Amino acid sequence: MRAALLPLLLTAAPLAAQTAPAIDVETLKTVTRDLSSDAFEGRAPTTPAEEKTVAYIVDRFQKAGLKPGNNGKWTQDVPMVEITATNVQPLSFTGGKSPVTMAYRTDMVAGTYRVVPRIDVRNSDVVFVGYGITAPEKGWDDYAGVDVKGKTVVILINDADWQTMSREGPFEGRAMTWYGRWPYKFENAARHGAAAAIIVHQTEPAAYPWAVVQSSWTGPQLELDEKGDHMDQSQVVGWMQLAKAQELFASAGKDFAALSEAAKTKGFRAVPLGLKMSTGFGNAIKRQASKNVIGVLPGTTAPHEYVLYSAHWDHLGRCDAVDGDDICNGAEDNATGVAGLVALAEANTKVGPAKRTEVYLAVTAEESGLLGSRYYAEHPVYPLARTAGGVNMDVLNVHGLAHDFVLTGAGKSEIEDLVKPIVAAQGRRIGVEPTPERGSYYRSDHFSFARLGVPVLSGESGEDFVKGGPAAGKAASDAYNANRYHKPADEYDPNWDWSGAVSDLTIYYTLGRQLADDTTLWPNWYPTAEFRAVRDKARAGVTK
Incomplete structure (x- = not known):
């Protein structure tokens, strides 16, 4: 961001919360109810339910x-490959x-990113690589001094200091x-040539129980369909239960707890276990496109600058049955977010166009690793270098008012400076993220844009409920994660x-409208943020 704009950014007065048009609760209820009904079969991408879901969102947009957002079309094709x-x-x-055998689904899950008809790994040496992190800027390398090419690496979930x-x-x-997220760990194992990468599941550092791993990692798996068929990835990726x-480790004559403790320390060296691993499976491969849905409210005086609202429309579709019910309807996650997109579109069109163009993006395949948002970010319809910022919505609060508003991954971008006075205008306060160990900042679609330089707000009600206080908020959060999530x-x-x-x-509306109407605003990342350099580079090439 140009230095001359910094004072404008930090001192710009927010639109008063009371000037925001009323958010239509009936829209929120109707869209959420419809999209999460059994008729939509859990909204899995590339299934027949996708066509119905996309048509519904287009109709509501x-x-x-709104106007069609992709050169006269409502959708953007996202090339996918489905591997089962x-x-x-x-x-x-x-x-x-003694031999150790791990059964599929109950003891372990395994799959591949490689688009090949058959995977076979035989007698692969097994190496424990601690947290599987290579971070030169921190002087940390769990792969130092060991060659894992063609070998099976066993990896701990989260970061080395998660218990702090x-x-x-x-x-x-x-x-x-x-570094603590599972996609990073698999990427890093592949960079080091591992034939197989297996993460040890533990509920607290993973932030979800084994049932979530089981439902998410079995059945059809989606990946972007790219040149090279992902042959640079490990042959096998997966998880194993802690007890297994x-x-x-006991079979290898090693103490799992002691080695896990040792892995917390800089300078830890990978430990060969003296074991061999074998497995194999076939792959049913299906190539097809999923779709992002894009609607726009064209800007008036700065139509070639953009503000983004996003939410993912997909969920898990058919999943492991519970009491005879095998549809993961995804009402909170994330039919509510799509309902929020529609409600914000209604609010903004009632007020009329802003100076900048507002882009409403309902993305596919978030549950498969942020694939839809990643594809849009890498193939943007509207240049990211001209995208001022935005808001991502992933699970709205359906439990009542909260005193606090929590910024996920706080301390990264100047968009936080814009939202804080808006929160204060509601008589609310910025709360502390209650479970930062879950790595939520890296688990939703705003991260796809952050990696390419665009600051997109990820913030929501905290756990200090008006009715019942923090105890009620924590109870609601715990109940959702234990009983309903996925x-x-x-x-x-x-x-x-x-x-x-x-x-x-109302906060999202006010922030988005401020970004869209005040063309002097161009929020950047804080100097210490990992995304600052790419933002500065992108903006350097933009001319008015």
């Missing part, structure tokens, strides 16, 4: 007053005190960094209290 592992053999470990209750530590303490990891129980409830969602959406 059109009725809200078939006849998955157990992970078989030999060479220890403060934010202090080489990897921001309790807060998970990108402990059994495995499960068939995530269904629409007519008794939900939408007041918290309306309060948050």
Whole structure:
């Protein structure tokens, strides 16, 4: 950002919250109820349910007053390849005190990114690589001094300092960094040539139970269909249960707990376990396109500058049955977010166009690794260098008003400076992220834009509920994560209290409208943020 604009950014007065048009609660209820009904079968991408879902969103965007956002079309094709592992053999470990076998789904899950009809790994040496992190800027390399080409690496989830209750530590303490996320760990294992990469699941550092891994990692898996068929990735990627990891290490004559403790320390060196791993499975391959849905409200005086609102439309579709119900409806996650998109579009069209163009983006395949937002970011319809910023919505608050508003991954961008006075105008305060160890900042679609330089707000109601305080908020969060997240129980409830969602959406509206109407605003990343350099480089090439 040009230095001359900095004072304007930090002192710009927010639109008063009371000037925001009313958010239509009936829109929120109707869109959420419809999209999460059994008729939409859990909204899995590339299934027949996708066509129905996309048509529904297009209809709602059109009725809200938006225009087609992709050169006269409402959609952007996202090339996908669907890979379904078939006849998955157990992970078989030999060479220890006794053989260890891990059964598919119950003990482990395994798959591949490689687009090939068959995967076979035989007698691959097994190496424990701690947290599997290579971070030169921190002087940290769990792969130092070991060659894992063609070998199987066993990896711990999260960062080495996740048990630190403060934010202090080489990897921001309790807060998970990108290095702690499973996609990073698989990427890094592949860079080092590992034939197989298996993460040890533990509920607390993973931030979700085994049931979530089981439902997410079995059945058809989606990836972007790219040149090279992902042959640069490991042959096998997957997870194993903690108890099986402990059994495995014991067979190798190693103490899992002791080695896990040692892995927390800089200078840890990978430990060969003296075991061999074998597995194999077939792959059913299907290439097809999914779709992002794009609507726009064209700007008046700066139509070639953009403000982005995003939410993912997809969920898990058919999943592991619970009490005979095998549809993961995804009501909160994320039919509510799409409902928020529609409601914000309605609010903005009622007021009329802003100076900058507003882009409403309902993306596909978030649940498969942010694929739809990643594809848009890498193939933008509207240049990211001309995108001022925006808001991403992933699960709205349907439990009532909250005193606090929490910024996910706080401390990264100047968009936070814009939203804070808007929150204060509601009589609310900025709260502390209650579970930074979940790495939520890296798990939703705003991250796809952040990686390419665009600051997109990720913020929502905190746990300090007006009714019941922090205890009620924590209870609601815990109940959702334990009972409904990625499960068939995530269904629409007519008794939900939408007041918290309306309060948050009013913040999103006010922030977005301020960005869209004040063309002097160009929020950048803080100097210490990992995305600052790419933002500066992109903006350097932009001329008015």
